[in-house]
Amino acid sequence: MRYELRLERAALGYGMEPVLQDVTLSVQPGEILAIVGPNGVGKSTLVKGACGSLPLMDGEVLIGGQNLRELKPDRRARMVSVVSQAVNLPPSFCALDVVLMGRTPYLGWLEQESDRDRQIAMEAMARTETIDLAERPIGELSGGEQQRVLIARALAQSTPVMLLDEPTAHLDLRHQDNLLKLVRDLAFVDNLAVMITLHDLNLVARFADRVALLSDGRVRKIGTPAEILTPDELAEVYGIRIHVIPHPLDGKPLVLSG
Amino acid sequence: MGGSRTNASLEPVKPQGVRRYLPWIWSGSALIVMLFVSVAVGPVKIPLPDLGRMLFDLLPGLQLEADWSRTFATIVYQIRLPNTALMALAGMALGGSGAAYQGLFRNPLADPYIIGVASGAGLGAVLAMAANWPVSLLGMATVPLAAFIAALITVAIVYAIARVGRSTPVTTLILAGVAVSSFATAMTSLIMLLSTDELHRAVNWMVGGFALGGWEPVLVSLPYLLIGLAVLALLGRQLNVLQFGDEQARQMGLDVERSKLIIVVAASLVAATAVAFSGIIAFVGLIVPHVVRLLWGPDYRRTLPLAILVGGSFLLAADVVARVILAPRELPVGVITAVVGAPFFLWLLYQTKGMGRVW
Numbered sequence: 007m008r009y010e011l012r013l014e015r016a017a018l019g020y021g022m023e024p025v026l027q028d029v030t031l032s033v034q035p036g037e038i039l040a041i042v043g044p045n046g047v048g049k050s051t052l053v054k055g056a057c058g059s060l061p062l063m064d065g066e067v068l069i070g071g072q073n074l075r076e077l078k079p080d081r082r083a084r085m086v087s088v089v090s091q092a093v094n095l096p097p098s099f100c101a102l103d104v105v106l107m108g109r110t111p112y113l114g115w116l117e118q119e120s121d122r123d124r125q126i127a128m129e130a131m132a133r134t135e136t137i138d139l140a141e142r143p144i145g146e147l148s149g150g151e152q153q154r155v156l157i158a159r160a161l162a163q164s165t166p167v168m169l170l171d172e173p174t175a176h177l178d179l180r181h182q183d184n185l186l187k188l189v190r191d192l193a194f195v196d197n198l199a200v201m202i203t204l205h206d207l208n209l210v211a212r213f214a215d216r217v218a219l220l221s222d223g224r225v226r227k228i229g230t231p232a233e234i235l236t237p238d239e240l241a242e243v244y245g246i247r248i249h250v251i252p253h254p255l256d257g258k259p260l261v262l263s264g
Numbered sequence: 265m266g267g268s269r270t271n272a273s274l275e276p277v278k279p280q281g282v283r284r285y286l287p288w289i290w291s292g293s294a295l296i297v298m299l300f301v302s303v304a305v306g307p308v309k310i311p312l313p314d315l316g317r318m319l320f321d322l323l324p325g326l327q328l329e330a331d332w333s334r335t336f337a338t339i340v341y342q343i344r345l346p347n348t349a350l351m352a353l354a355g356m357a358l359g360g361s362g363a364a365y366q367g368l369f370r371n372p373l374a375d376p377y378i379i380g381v382a383s384g385a386g387l388g389a390v391l392a393m394a395a396n397w398p399v400s401l402l403g404m405a406t407v408p409l410a411a412f413i414a415a416l417i418t419v420a421i422v423y424a425i426a427r428v429g430r431s432t433p434v435t436t437l438i439l440a441g442v443a444v445s446s447f448a449t450a451m452t453s454l455i456m457l458l459s460t461d462e463l464h465r466a467v468n469w470m471v472g473g474f475a476l477g478g479w480e481p482v483l484v485s486l487p488y489l490l491i492g493l494a495v496l497a498l499l500g501r502q503l504n505v506l507q508f509g510d511e512q513a514r515q516m517g518l519d520v521e522r523s524k525l526i527i528v529v530a531a532s533l534v535a536a537t538a539v540a541f542s543g544i545i546a547f548v549g550l551i552v553p554h555v556v557r558l559l560w561g562p563d564y565r566r567t568l569p570l571a572i573l574v575g576g577s578f579l580l581a582a583d584v585v586a587r588v589i590l591a592p593r594e595l596p597v598g599v600i601t602a603v604v605g606a607p608f609f610l611w612l613l614y615q616t617k618g619m620g621r622v623w
Binding site: 054057059078079080081082083084087088090094095096098099103107108110111113115116118159163 | 370498501502504505507508509511512514515516517518519520557561562563565
């Protein structure tokens, strides 16, 4: 079974007016699709729609051919996990308890976590190098550590599709880099289909396989970083002058404003 | 990644040995001690050996020779034991529902009194009493039923007003609670004034006295409380997940709407039952869950049952103080909980300033 994520002519929004419409895209297993676009264009809304926590106004989300709309919350959460920004976390839960909550979709109403669930949670923590933090309250952890704990929680959900919403927003350069390398590894090793929203176009150039550029409530273009990260395209979407030069080391696009 | 690879084993970490059970041992023994103290304290002094033997006599399989006085037996079996049981149950209900409301609203200042549920339930109860409803309807006691329905309506109104977008900020929750609560209290006063013959009893009831005596209120409220408290004690895991907000909880696969509905119904059921039989007792549902969280951490699977146990002992302790502090006069227990609780509430509010949330 190939669990690709597909959005078909999806319209997303909160009131009557959709924020995004006619969104059609797909993410293959093992692939990282980056969602980029100006502030307020609807990147986070797209994540909420793609995981089913925000009902679509129109269109469909399919994972492995299964329509998310037809699935109950727990079944949905076995298909797609979400790593949100590490803000407003309840600070006194210890990291292991947080990761264990990733097992929620596999537990019945009155069921408690089994040793196997603990095992899965600990493995997820080992892979995100958070195992040393297991007993620490998440409120005491740094932004980068919290974000890794949330990735471990998503991993513990054991889903074929993972969505990440601005996971690097509050991280310094080194932690941004480390985090995206981790995501890269997970997509490769677990054959995860990964959709990630990012602000930093240079991180997109380095870590994404494909890029979807959003503007004016629509998907403007989807393609490889080299195809999307061009001065003309970006200048039009972001409304400023943009230069793109090859990275001195690997030749990937390097985006500069001004 | 930051730091070197760890060699920590993948063996699940579990709390070791007896430490894991300490909270249960502490709160369980505190409740037993307070039950005993509450039965022992009163205007008539009953010798402790007699009292002890009278209590042991209740245990199944033990038949002691009843050489204590008939008066003592009546006082213990017909007055002190039922009053103590009802007080303990009310405390358990308030502690449990307070913990549940705090988790549900993700707000440390939520408690059945502050969010207006208690006053709403009180209005329902007084309405039922004033309308002279039959004591039972289809086998259910009508006063707690009316209190329960009014409590649900109140919590729905307060939540709808307090909700800003997808969260319930401290300020709007308190303001909505105060407003709705004042309205319910005003209506209650109005009804009580219009039915003057019941006024004295109703006033007593409002500040935490008992409308009825003997075993009847205990037996009538027991099924409501057992069901509601059991549901709350079992849904700690769902409350834990809800601490991450509706959005993340949904993404973790929790049926958020259903969980919240079940929890709010169970919490309102027990809070309303406590109000119907013990009057409006403020701040127990606020203080107890806080103390439990401070002592034993944030996990609702522990917080909820522990808040139920500690709520029982706390209210019993407050009641004992209320009975002895101006002896032979007995104060309503609500006076004591308010005197302790109001400063605690202000301290919490001060702590919350600028944080939005305490825990």
